[in-house]
Amino acid sequence: MSRRAAYEARQRRRANLIAGLSTIAVVGLVILLVPMAPGWDAVKRSFFDGETFVNTFPTLLRAFLLDVAIFAWSVPLIFALGLAIALARGAQSPALFPLRIFGAIYVDLFRGIPVVLLVYLIGFGVPGLGLPRPWNSPYIWGTVALVLTYSAYVAEVLRSGIESIHASQRNAAICLGRNSRDTMRFVILPQAIRRVVPANMNMLVALQKDVALLSFIGPVEILRQAGIFKSLLANFTPYVVAAVIFLCVTVPATRYADYLLNRDRNARS
Amino acid sequence: MPGPRLSLSGVHKTFGDAHVLRGSDLDIGVGELGCLIGASGSGKSTLLRCMNGLEPVDDGAVRLDGVDIAEPGFDLGPIRQRIGIVFQSFNLFPHMTAYENAALAPARVLGETTAARPRIEGLFHRFDLADHMTKYPDQLSGGQQQRVAVIRALAMRPETLLLDEITSALDPELVGEVLDVLRQLRDDGMTMVLATHEMSFARDVADRVVFMDQGVIAEEGAPEAIFSSPKRERTRKFLASVLR
DSSP: OOHHHHHHHHHHHHHHHHHHHHHHHHHHHHHHHGGGSTTHHHHHHHHOOHHHHHHHHHHHHHHHHHHHHHHHHHHHHHHHHHHHHHHHHTOOSGGGHHHHHHHHHHHHHHHHSOHHHHHHHHHHHTGGGTOOTTTTOHHHHHHHHHHHHHHHHHHHHHHHHHHHSOHHHHHHHHHTTOOHHHIIIIIIHHHHHHHTHHHHHHHHHHHHHHGGGGGGGSOOOHHHHHHHHHHHHTOSHHHHHHHHHHHHHHHHHHHHHHHHHHHHHHHHO | OOOOSEEEEEEEEEETTEEEEEEEEEEEOTTOEEEEEOOTTSSHHHHHHHHTTSSOOSEEEEEETTEETTSTTOOOHHHHHHEEEEOTTOOOOTTSOHHHHHHHHIIIIIOOSSTHHHHHHHHHHHTTOGGGTTSOGGGSOHHHHHHHHHHHHHTTOOSEEEEESTTTTSOHHHHHHHHHHHHHHHHHTOEEEEEOSOHHHHHHHOSEEEEEETTEEEEEEOHHHHHHSOSSHHHHHHHHHHOO
């Protein structure tokens, strides 16, 4: 082992030791101090009840499948609409000017309204028009609310990707005699979409959580099911179960997005 | 005698306050290889980019086979298939293989999807890149990428090729392989205009050397005339500074 390698190994061992000790100290303090709080026993009973956890877990997991389903059918709609809006905002021809204005207003509007508010407005408002079944379903209008909000975000992400492609790529395509639509479709978009995959991954993580907002307008998905259990059992543990189930999905997804982002950054530098 | 392939007269171009071309006149004959030389910022690249309308000119005429393509509003689409351009920085499409780079435009513009295949593969064979057709640009060396860029331009079967300092971004040992391609094209009779800093190549291969200075064509003529006995003082100065 070289002098330098030996030195670095020593430094690393030292750093790991300090990190380990400080972590143990902090965790130890938490374990020691939190139960000393006057209400700890009550909190433990109502939030961390092992028996309730085990009993409600299967039903809540099944309810979570509804979240996954809503998520799954929303994603393609969000990306199709987001792409259409992004392209509309970039339209050059004067005849398409109304489309550009529409795109800009759309993005301003739906990025500016809290998702939960839009879920309420559309989820209660539209069925209130007296539509016949199945067109008054909260699934449809809840999905619409999510799609409107998230497609506005995705449109902006895609647009930033499109604008990040260097003008020389467009020049090269134009000089080969290709029109601007071909240039966008074959040269600009494929590169732009690849470049914004990490940003869109973060968007999907946020969407997966926001699906729970649909519980406010009816669907018995995980959050609502947890609420039902809470009322039934007079215990908050089902909420903790729901949180754990969400984390099992969102943490790996977030880590994967970070990994993609880092890989992308390294590839470009 | 047929007219020139490319004829520029009184071409002016400004970028904001910078008056980059101040009335340039130049004729390039059919099958001729013209080399534009001159210091950085003398207007070589801009002049080249005006020849296919990539940069619209402010004033003056750019005639391709007698047709003024600098006319404002002129539809350049069909022109660009006849006049190819290769850039200093290659500008290959990074998400496509070498072959796809070359095949995309013929498929979309000429409507040749299968018909073009043997022709494009032939180009890869001819320029020693047959083994690299399925590779992506970032898997190729600079010299290979630039040769792919030349093939991509040739795949459109242009009559004229514009080459914008295509060896300037290459490591010195890779310049030769790209210049060899140009020699072969010259032997085919391709009309070419090359902006370059490769003086020895210009001297050996060019039919005509055009020295640009401050946005005008200061001197032009046969390579021997320019390199051995330049008439203008500024040509002499420039050559003395690059041919040490």
